[in-house]
Amino acid sequence: MTATAADSAAKPAASDADIIKSAMTAAPMKVSQHATIVAMDANGKMRTLRKGTNGFTCMGDNPETPGPDPMCMDKNAMEWVHAWAAHKDPPTGKVGFMYMLAGGTDASNTDPYATAPSSTNHWIKTGPHVMIVGGDSSFYDIYPKDASPDTAVPYIMWAGSPYQHLMVPVK
Template structure:
């Protein structure tokens, strides 16, 4: 659990997104615990967020629990180092998938997880799971508010568009053909 928490603290708020400098719209940290909780709760539907554990990064790269949960979901507040709002909320299977991604390990195929990012997401490479900035090769996309299905079998993803430059207004596969492919489902 500690490893997952560290991974979440360091990177999950920026999962599927690049860390870009120069964002002027976001207020500078520190935030109060209540502000962090309020931000995290915007990631998922109210009924899910109300029962979720809320965690936030601490100043040592670890994770601290702001509120215990009861429904198996964990929500994180917006990452102030990325452009755009990107609070996220995920179930236990999605946390395991993200831990595998960050550890460059193969996730368990068939252990399907759900992630919410209803406030939006930031820009990300659609082809390179580890890209941190746009390039001519990595097919940068603007994700917008979405939910993600992770950990499904390849046959599931084959039903959806997996091209490098997708129409992000309809469901599409991000990182197609990699162990970290997942379904992006826009909600607006």
């Protein structure tokens, strides 16, 4: 069952403490305890909840998605996320690293902006993983790009889009 706009509108807003707690589950404790914690609004704007010292930024679960999806990323990956949220091309020549150790929510493997499953957008569910974003397209060519991938092995999500990235399961 997927969340609908009405479902997410009915959910109470998470407190800053809840967002921080969720964000801390995205990466190893040694990373998340010193990371900046932010909350993203519906327009992709970030609000800093806690300033960090290690160059990583963590975000809590997105309440509009059906499952947990907190993430933690380095500076380059954060630039990639900003570009994705703004529907702009990500920066080139800046490889980034992201953690999603709490797992990923259900998502389309082919449409970066899909909000619900359809007969054409290849909805998948991922477990705990890390991601490499911003690589040269030739880097991604050595990994499977199936629309319906085996999520137990490394594969490319959103293949062929400006937001293609390597998904690497960690459990």
